[in-house]
Amino acid sequence: EEVTEGEEVERKEHLKTQWARLEAVVGTKARITLIARDLVKHFENRLAALDGKAMVVCMSRRICVELYHEIAKLRPAWAAEADGEGRMKIVMTGSATDPLDWQPHIRNKLRREALAQRFRDPGNPFQIAIVRDMWLTGFDAPSLHTLYVDKPMRGHGLMQAIARVNRVFKD
Incomplete structure (x- = not known):
C-alpha cells in the first residue's frame, strides 16, 4: 500500500503484480541463505568494533x-520463542489466518511494546530486530547502529529508516 499510495486503481494493480514478482525473486531460499550468512558475519564483525544493535528491513513478512x-x-543461541529471551526477534503484526510458522512471531500491541523496551535497553541482549515496516518511523533506540535494508525504499520512508541509525551513541 505504501508503494502504491497516490496511484490510480489500474496502476496500483500493476505495481502490486510487479511487487509480488520482485518479492518472489528476492525471497528465494538460496538468496535468503546467503543474506543470513552475510548478515551474521557482518554483524559479528561490527559488534567486535562497536557494541550496539541492528535492524533488518525485509520486503515481506514471509521473508522476515x-x-x-x-x-x-x-x-541457534540467538533465537528463543519467549519474548523476554533471545538476541533476535521479528517485529510484525498478523492474524490467526497467517501460516503456522509465522504465529510465534505475531504479537499483540502490548507484547510488541515490551519488545520495544527490550530493544531500547542497551544492556539487553535483544540485538537484532527483523521488520517489514514496523519501527521504521517514530521509533528511537539510541544503541541502534546498523541497518540492513533488503527491500526497495524511496523518499520519506527511506529517510525515516536511515534516521533510525544516524546518531551518535556513547562517545
Missing part, C-alpha cells in the same frame, strides 16, 4: 520469517 529461521540455523 524465513530469514529469522536461516539466521537461527547459523546461530
Whole structure:
C-alpha cells in the first residue's frame, strides 16, 4: 500500500503484480541463505568494533520469517520463542489466518511494546530486530547502529529508516 499510495486503481494493480514478482525473486531460499550468512558475519564483525544493535528491513513478512529461521540455523543461541529471551526477534503484526510458522512471531500491541523496551535497553541482549515496516518511523533506540535494508525504499520512508541509525551513541 505504501508503494502504491497516490496511484490510480489500474496502476496500483500493476505495481502490486510487479511487487509480488520482485518479492518472489528476492525471497528465494538460496538468496535468503546467503543474506543470513552475510548478515551474521557482518554483524559479528561490527559488534567486535562497536557494541550496539541492528535492524533488518525485509520486503515481506514471509521473508522476515524465513530469514529469522536461516539466521537461527547459523546461530541457534540467538533465537528463543519467549519474548523476554533471545538476541533476535521479528517485529510484525498478523492474524490467526497467517501460516503456522509465522504465529510465534505475531504479537499483540502490548507484547510488541515490551519488545520495544527490550530493544531500547542497551544492556539487553535483544540485538537484532527483523521488520517489514514496523519501527521504521517514530521509533528511537539510541544503541541502534546498523541497518540492513533488503527491500526497495524511496523518499520519506527511506529517510525515516536511515534516521533510525544516524546518531551518535556513547562517545
